[in-house]
Amino acid sequence: MSFPAGKTVDKRDNSILAGLEPAIFFGFFEELSAIPRGSYSEKQVSDHIADFARARGFEVYQDEIYNLLIKKPGTPGYENSPTVILHGHTDIVCESDEGVDHDFKNEGIKLQVIGDFIHGTGTTLGADNTVGVAFAMSLLASDDVPHPPLEVVLTVQEEVGKGGAQHFDGTKLSGKRLLDMNWHDPKSLFAGCAGDISVRFKIPVQWEPRVSEQTALSLRISGLSSGHSEFDIHLERANAIVQLGRLLRIVIRDTGARVAEVKGGVNRYVIPGEAEAIISIDASRIVDLRQRIEAEAASIALEYNASDPNLKVTVSESGRQFTQVFSAQSARALVDALNLLPNGVQSKSLQVEGLVESSNTVALLSSDEEAIEIVNTVPSAVSSRRYNIVDKIRQLSELIGNGASVETFADCPEWPYNPHSRMLNAAKAAYEREFGEQPHVEVSHSSLELGLFRKKVLDIDMLSIGPEAFDVHTTRERLNHTTVDLTWRLLKSLLRELRT
Ligand SMILES: [Zn+2]
Known part of the structure; x- marks a missing residue:
């Protein structure tokens, strides 16, 4: 055509x-x-x-x-x-x-x-x-x-x-x-898609007073390629929130720095391209911190050289005023969650070559007076896999303890591919008549509203x-x-x- x-x-x-x-x-x-x-x-x-x-x-x-x-x-x-x-x-x-x-x-x-x-x-x-x-x-x-x-x-x-x-x-x-x-x-007929569910992972924050002589720094990861969390997940791009977790583990474990604030991501359906933590550290430890961060950032940049060539990690003085920091336990819970949450492709379809069947995107990170919140979006073409990933996230919250909890929302069922669909076959015939060739048939990892209509109307036959x-x-x-x-x-x- x-x-x-x-x-x-x-x-x-x-x-x-x-x-x-x-x-x-x-x-x-x-x-x-x-x-x-x-x-x-x-x-x-x-x-x-x-x-x-x-x-x-x-x-x-x-x-x-x-x-x-x-x-x-x-x-x-x-x-x-x-x-x-x-x-x-x-x-x-x-x-x-x-x-x-x-x-x-x-x-x-x-x-x-x-x-x-x-x-x-x-x-x-x-x-x-x-x-x-x-x-x-x-x-x-x-x-x-x-x-x-x-x-x-x-x-x-x-x-x-x-x-x-x-x-x-x-x-x-x-x-x-x-x-x-x-x-x-x-040039294609869209004939099936994944469902998805969102998962809010909450860790209540316990606060401790900040040592006032300490220096406030911003630890920031930016310049990632980002992309749609469903259409682009197979590209294995770096996730800024997850990589921030990796850096924070070093910060907390090796330099005695404390965390006061975290944020990252823009939308539940976008692979986060930026994330930032505000930390507090003794002035005498800053050189050491910079060296450790630089070394880890170099490893991350190398690992994601192909997918995220503009990835950048910066440590700079922060003008932020604050008097309290996360307790050691709260910070530990945060780091464990960021590093252990499932992220990226979880399984691929054994029926449609190259199609991602299930994934998770750690999509949003924020903290306030009460809690740290990490929002995940889990698309899957198979419901049981979707709920299995949610259950793993729940298990992680149980392991982390400290009042960590999991809540799900926006549960949308999948729309399974049906090769015998009348709509699909009618569209194939119409396409051939109109354009003199066969259309491609697409099944996608993205989640549409159509899974919901499948639940509302018995035996509904759909095409996009x-x-x-x-x-x-x-x-x-x-x-x-x-x-x-x-x-x-x-x-x-x-x-x-x-x-x-
Ligand atoms: Zn849209």
């Missing part, structure tokens, strides 16, 4: 995307991009879509957290076909570059087209998942696309633990075939498709606009195939 060449963009009427095809899709994409819609702030976009659907006479159900269900009858000849659920999420990840002042609560995304790609301007684009919502609106608005009865489900809070899908009332659905539009590769997008969740996020038409063609062809 060859991708059409990029188009020259027509900027009439202040539209950035005018001239891109399919025009109906890009019209909705631009309209949605203008509406602020970070997670938990979906009311405005939800109301906008609800009004749009009601104006066309469709049945609309909006729940109290602004999830939407919109029903459109089948077109002539498809009235009695099995209903198709079309799914996307309305919230987007709100990230901006350093120095970019973007008010995500009140401003939409400023789009720009560079060659074949649509970008934000110093911010995330939100193609994840404006794409899905724009396709759904395109189908709702169309009167020339034959399709079975549609149930359009647009969820909220996907990017913060899939809260919308958790909350959504599955009994409102009559369809058993679900097409999700949150995939990022037009979408145009090409890169670096979602980052300010480098970009959508290849030349691939949108391929997904639109596949979508229309698949809906025809699903007449029976």
Whole structure:
């Protein structure tokens, strides 16, 4: 299959995307991009879509957290076909570059087209998942696309633990075939994914007074490659929080330094690229500390030379004022946890070559007056492995003692690959008819909302498709606009195939 060449963009009427095809899709994409819609702030976009659907006479159900269900009858000849659920999420990840002042609560995304790609301007684009919502609106608005009865489900809070899908009332659905539009590769069909669960590991802090003559230092590890904790976990990149634990073990064991504060990571689904500890040490021990840290940092840099070439460890004076430090026991518990928590790939699939089956990412580290908190995200394609990893983490908390505890949240089941899926086989046939070749079939270690729909609707058959997008969740996020038409063609062809 060859991708059409990029188009020259027509900027009439202040539209950035005018001239891109399919025009109906890009019209909705631009309209949605203008509406602020970070997670938990979906009311405005939800109301906008609800009004749009009601104006066309469709049945609309909006729940109290602004999830939407919109029903459109089948077109002539498809009235009695099995209903198709079309799914996307309305919230987007709100990230901006350093120095970019973007008010995500009140401003939409400023789009720009560079060659074949649509970008934000110093911010995330939100193609994840404006794409899905724009396709759904395109189908709702169309009167020339034959399709079975549609149930359009647009969820909220996907990017913060899939809260919308958790909350959504599955009994409102009559369809058993679900097409999700949150995939990022037009040449493949997405046919299964891992589930995931988050684990909060807490260690209550006991404090001791700080020796006031001591020097406060910042021990910092930065410049790591980071990445998505599910899509990139197989790359075996260094985890800043885990490596900080390794350095802290030396600091505490060999130099008598005390720890006052720790922090690291940005999001439950990101491999941490930076972490820092504030420590307190006798001035006479600083040279020794620097030497030991340098030696260990050199080992770490060598080990991760291929994956994290810009990894950097620094020890610098800290301006932080504090009068107390973690007790020796609390610091020991912290170091044990950071060094012994499972991290990275835990098992690989024996069925799909190269696919990671289970992993853990030690994703967030923080401390306050009460406790040290370490948040882990555990994706796994097999539930029992997921819970087994959680249980290991719990066992570690029991071994560490000192009041350490484990609490789980955002438990999302997996969506297992089924080669006999009607949706998958219909999509394969539609793809071949449209493009004259076979699509790839992808099963992923990432976790989507679809596992939750599997729990809500008995025997649901699901598939996910979408145009090409890169670096979602980052300010480098970009959508290849030349691939949108391929997904639109596949979508229309698949809906025809699903007449029976
Ligand atoms: Zn996302």
